[in-house]
Amino acid sequence: MKILVTVKEVADVDDEFEIDGLGIDDRYVTYDLNEWDDYAVEAAVQIQEAGEDVEVVAVTIGDTDTEDTIRQALAKGADRAVRVWDDALAAAGLLDPETKARLIAAVAAEEDPDLVLTGVQSADDGFGATGVTLAEHLGFEWAAVVNDLDLDREAGVAHVHRELEGGVEELTDVELPAVLTIQTGINEPRYASLRGIRQAQSKELAEYTLADLGLTAADIESPLEQTDLYEPESEGDATVFEGSAEETASELAGLLREKGVGS
Amino acid sequence: MTVLTVAEHRRGELRDVSLELLTAGRELADATGGELHTAVVGGDVEAFAERLDREGVDAIHTVDEGEEFNHDVYTQVVHQLADAVDADLLVVPNSVNGLDYAPAVASRLDWPLVTDVVDLSYDDELTATRELYGSKVETTIDVHADRAAVTVRPAEWPAAEGTGDATVDAFDADVDESAVRSTVTGFEEVGGGEVDITDADVLVSVGRGIEEEENLNLIFDLAEALDATVSASRPLIDNGWLAKDRQVGQSGKVVTPDVYIAIGISGAVQHVAGMKGSDTIVAINTDPNAPIFDIADYGIQDDLFEVVPALIEEFQ
Numbered sequence: 065m066k067i068l069v070t071v072k073e074v075a076d077v078d079d080e081f082e083i084d085g086l087g088i089d090d091r092y093v094t095y096d097l098n099e100w101d102d103y104a105v106e107a108a109v110q111i112q113e114a115g116e117d118v119e120v121v122a123v124t125i126g127d128t129d130t131e132d133t134i135r136q137a138l139a140k141g142a143d144r145a146v147r148v149w150d151d152a153l154a155a156a157g158l159l160d161p162e163t164k165a166r167l168i169a170a171v172a173a174e175e176d177p178d179l180v181l182t183g184v185q186s187a188d189d190g191f192g193a194t195g196v197t198l199a200e201h202l203g204f205e206w207a208a209v210v211n212d213l214d215l216d217r218e219a220g221v222a223h224v225h226r227e228l229e230g231g232v233e234e235l236t237d238v239e240l241p242a243v244l245t246i247q248t249g250i251n252e253p254r255y256a257s258l259r260g261i262r263q264a265q266s267k268e269l270a271e272y273t274l275a276d277l278g279l280t281a282a283d284i285e286s287p288l289e290q291t292d293l294y295e296p297e298s299e300g301d302a303t304v305f306e307g308s309a310e311e312t313a314s315e316l317a318g319l320l321r322e323k324g325v326g327s
Numbered sequence: 328m329t330v331l332t333v334a335e336h337r338r339g340e341l342r343d344v345s346l347e348l349l350t351a352g353r354e355l356a357d358a359t360g361g362e363l364h365t366a367v368v369g370g371d372v373e374a375f376a377e378r379l380d381r382e383g384v385d386a387i388h389t390v391d392e393g394e395e396f397n398h399d400v401y402t403q404v405v406h407q408l409a410d411a412v413d414a415d416l417l418v419v420p421n422s423v424n425g426l427d428y429a430p431a432v433a434s435r436l437d438w439p440l441v442t443d444v445v446d447l448s449y450d451d452e453l454t455a456t457r458e459l460y461g462s463k464v465e466t467t468i469d470v471h472a473d474r475a476a477v478t479v480r481p482a483e484w485p486a487a488e489g490t491g492d493a494t495v496d497a498f499d500a501d502v503d504e505s506a507v508r509s510t511v512t513g514f515e516e517v518g519g520g521e522v523d524i525t526d527a528d529v530l531v532s533v534g535r536g537i538e539e540e541e542n543l544n545l546i547f548d549l550a551e552a553l554d555a556t557v558s559a560s561r562p563l564i565d566n567g568w569l570a571k572d573r574q575v576g577q578s579g580k581v582v583t584p585d586v587y588i589a590i591g592i593s594g595a596v597q598h599v600a601g602m603k604g605s606d607t608i609v610a611i612n613t614d615p616n617a618p619i620f621d622i623a624d625y626g627i628q629d630d631l632f633e634v635v636p637a638l639i640e641e642f643q
């Protein structure tokens with residue numbers, strides 16, 4: 065069986081930052097593997113370790129700078145990786161879920177996976193829609209926000225829990241092939257071992273351009289255009305205690321006693 | 328333009344967001360001199376339709392298909408209904424279930440989709456506002472298309488009020504059962520445990536800022552000094568540092584204590600959804616821009632490892 069797991073390098077913005085045009089000034093940004101994808105990779109690797117003959121292929125959309133991040137997935141146990149990039153993507157505006165799904169669907173058409181695992185959302189733009197859009201493109205079944213996964217390969221069914229709001233989980237059986245969007249907390253993502261990191265360097269990392277996937281620049285044109293980026297006005301009217309930790313703690317203690325706390 | 332919203336219900340209860348969508352949808356219908364339609368799929372559709380008949384709703388479509396949400400059914404029904412009413416804009420909750428079918432419907436209709444929208448306006452074309460990087464910034468997106476779908480963040484619009492005079496009709500959807508390849512087999516309540524954070528008068532709530540599991544001792548010491556209960560934000564539960572019954576937020580518990588002390592919690596929207604009803608909110612966080620300060624009544628913008636020991640000292 066083959067599992068495709070989508071991974072994304074995401075931007076983490078410092079507490080203090082500056083806006084540069086429609087993005088964040090690069091000086092205030094660090095890049096890392098998307099947290100949700102880390103859980104998706106772990107879920108894929110656990111299935112691989114538990115079963116016979118399971119291949120895990122990580123797929124990403126990103127320029128050469130994202131390779132270090134993608135190698136994290138290889139270091140944690142993915143067998144090989146595919147990176148999609150193209151000058152046309154660098155020039156494109158917003159990579160919305162539809163555009164991303166189109167690109168990954170083209171990779172999936174080559175790979176023919178039985179199961180696709182994605183993160184629920186990415187930490188930076190947080191659309192939370194790429195996985196289900198991808199399922200629709202592939203004609204696969206799907207489940208969004210999965211926080212428990214029990215795969216029955218023989219029956220071709222994934223028994224999943226979907227994490228609904230308010231501490232309720234929905235128990236669902238999903239026919240394969242399927243796309244599952246993986247929620248944080250479903251497992252404990254491993255740290256890459258030194259051996260894993262070494263091995264990752266020699267694992268295959270294929271690069272595909274749009275043309276390699278049979279796509280053209282017209283396929284990545286989105287009707288969505290980002291037009292502004294700004295810091296929201298603070299809505300807060302909090303009374304902020306100033307001074308040393310002792311001083312602020314003392315003021316807070318006074319307030320709490322007034323409210324009857326700790327007495 | 329014709330706006331179509333889709334209500335959400337679970338286990339017999341219409342969810343509040345269904346009424347909020349009506350407000351968002353009415354605003355856009357007004358901006359374009361159009362109609363507001365709403366749909367409810369599955370469950371006791373007649374009872375739900377009565378509740379959805381608020382001021383400003385022109386038409387309610389009931390679809391008697393199943394008891395609970397199933398995305399394969401919803402995808403087919405909403406797709407067909409959007410065609411049948413000639414909708415220009417589809418408005419769905421940005422909920423776990425909304426995100427389980429809206430992307431499929433949008434893709435099937437070949438309409439662009441903007442998710443987790445916090446503001447919408449229409450001036451020749453649709454403009455949606457959403458947040459990026461964990462609410463640090465907002466962005467506006469112009470939708471260059473005649474028709475579009477959006478998922479709307481809960482609690483951003485007020486619920487529609489009043490009594491309407493909407494037409495109610497039963498929509499006869501044609502559901503292809505062979506395309507229903509997922510089955511909901513049940514529900515499970517999680518987080519039932521020994522601690523009931525919803526019953527506490529004072530909560531000392533801890534987030535990612537605590538850094539290490541060992542440091543939790545500090546939080547439990549403070550809770551003991553204040554005679555409070557310890558709760559937490561999601562990352563600490565994901566890490567397995569605290570049990571699920573202590574989780575505050577969208578996927579955890581909704582709490583309304585007299586005093587809520589948020590320590591090292593940035594205040595992501597999912598967390599805030601679970602605690603904004605607290606009487607008094609105190610935030611301790613090093614980041615003065617953390618969204619938690621937007622809803623806090625009192626704040627200390629300093630290192631929790633300095634402030635919390637000093638606070639414990641105050642109560643000894």
